[in-house]
Amino acid sequence: MNRFFSAVLFFPPMLIVILMLSLLQYQTEASTEMYEIMVRDCADAANDAAIQEALRTVNSDIYGRVSLDVEQVWHVYKYTFLTGMNIYSERNMELFDSYCPATVI
Amino acid sequence: MATFPSKILAVFLAFLLLTFAPLIIVSLVQDIRTERITWNALTDYTDIVTDKGVLTENDYREFVAKLGSTGLDFEVSVLAKNKMVMPDGSGNFTIKYVSSGLWKSSTGGILNNVYLEAGDSIQVIIKPLSQTRASALLQGVLKLHTNNTEYSYAATVRNDGDLYV
Numbered sequence: 001m002n003r004f005f006s007a008v009l010f011f012p013p014m015l016i017v018i019l020m021l022s023l024l025q026y027q028t029e030a031s032t033e034m035y036e037i038m039v040r041d042c043a044d045a046a047n048d049a050a051i052q053e054a055l056r057t058v059n060s061d062i063y064g065r066v067s068l069d070v071e072q073v074w075h076v077y078k079y080t081f082l083t084g085m086n087i088y089s090e091r092n093m094e095l096f097d098s099y100c101p102a103t104v105i
Numbered sequence: 106m107a108t109f110p111s112k113i114l115a116v117f118l119a120f121l122l123l124t125f126a127p128l129i130i131v132s133l134v135q136d137i138r139t140e141r142i143t144w145n146a147l148t149d150y151t152d153i154v155t156d157k158g159v160l161t162e163n164d165y166r167e168f169v170a171k172l173g174s175t176g177l178d179f180e181v182s183v184l185a186k187n188k189m190v191m192p193d194g195s196g197n198f199t200i201k202y203v204s205s206g207l208w209k210s211s212t213g214g215i216l217n218n219v220y221l222e223a224g225d226s227i228q229v230i231i232k233p234l235s236q237t238r239a240s241a242l243l244q245g246v247l248k249l250h251t252n253n254t255e256y257s258y259a260a261t262v263r264n265d266g267d268l269y270v
Contacts, residue, residue: 009111012118019126023133027243030137034144034254041148042258049226049261056224072190075200076261083186083228086257 042084050077129242136239139175143256146171147229151260154227158266160185160208160219178234183208185219186226202226220266228259 053076058068078096082088150168154160160183172179186202193199208219221227232255236244 009115009118012115012122015122016118019122019129023129023243026133027239030133030140031254034137034140037144038256038258041144045151045258045260052261052263053224069198072198072200079200079202080226080259080261083226083259084257086228086230086255 039085042081045084046077046081049080050074053077129239132237132239132242136237139177139237140254142175143172143177143179143231143233147231147256147258151227151229151258154221155260155262156264158221158223158225158262158264160221160227162218172231177237180232180234182230182232184228184230185221186228187222188224188226221262222265223262225262226259227262228257231256 050073054068054073057072058066060066075093078093079088082092082096146168149171150164153164157164165183169181172181184204185208186204189201189203190198191201202225205219
């Protein structure tokens, strides 16, 4: 009987601690997931902006030669993404370039 | 046999656990739902503006009403930026975005419709002013100070605004 009540006394605090740790983990995971969604949506918006810019600025001459200012399109992509994330600055534009250089296909 | 106060304490702790555990779990789930609703409202509003190419009072009110359904207070800022392409003389072009100022915020701003052109940019920033129930609980129970998430989203205008006049 003694042991039983000692166990009863021991379990609630232990459960409370476990519960709190689980909640913390849950909260952290939820925040991370939300952040991922935000980054993904901002990247989607930037992608959309870049495509629109490309469609607006693409030039085709009478011989069928197509020219496109890739730098301009890339600039719009970077600007939209960084503004979306609210971290736009000239410095971050340069940093973005060094981490994710534009690839011309 | 355990002493009487120990039994009382055990029962009290068990009661606390049974009461607060579901309460905290429900609050956290609600918190996540609120975040998702806020973010969806933000992206929806930005999409509407970029499709129409015009910032209108009506759309803004609908957006604020959607945010209000979360039960939280928000500070909303809408920034419209006009795109300028400037030649640098050597055959290349430099793109600059010029902000005509804050179009709208919860504390006021320009009320008239603002017509945008395709290629312009719009940025919407939302800052929660009040605490969610879950963060209040976490702060109260664990003394954790969780910062309110600031939501920001930007997109490029797809159509000229004067098409909708």
